[in-house]
Amino acid sequence: MTKEVHINDIQPLLGDDSILIDVRETDELLETGFVPGAVHVPMSTLTVEDNALTDNKDKTIYVMCRSGKRSLNVQTFLLEHDFDAVNVAGGIIEYEGDVNRLQ
Template structure:
């Protein structure tokens, strides 16, 4: 299994502030996302990743987010196996201190 890069919420917040090019993928369930998500994130539930991964751009770097970092790690591993650059958000939304938006 390939090693998955991880990023802290603080590193992602800084990247957003510096307009660095990341596509943020939120793999939480609908009811979790309703509580708020990182602005600009795309919502693709973990169970839908296998069917929707081909709609994503392989030339982009994806930061994958869930509640605690476990499901997003699974999604990151799957995406990496499919040839995507995927970074797991360590600690997930539980550790996110930045702005959130409602879908």
């Protein structure tokens, strides 16, 4: 069963038992910035052996991208590998909060 949360409802859900990963490519983060606290794991390089995933196997993994389509694909992949994954609908294009910028 797939679970989903809207990007503007994500901050209260993040804590010690969860992680937010942003699966966009680096050039996209440079263009728009990223949600504070998000961990960058580009979809093009993502594997189930990625430390950002294996180190957080016991946590809920919220997955975001630009609009919510790629993150849905990654969520499906993670669910197939027994991760607790939630798609973040709306992505960065609907996000209304502050963003951090890559240096």
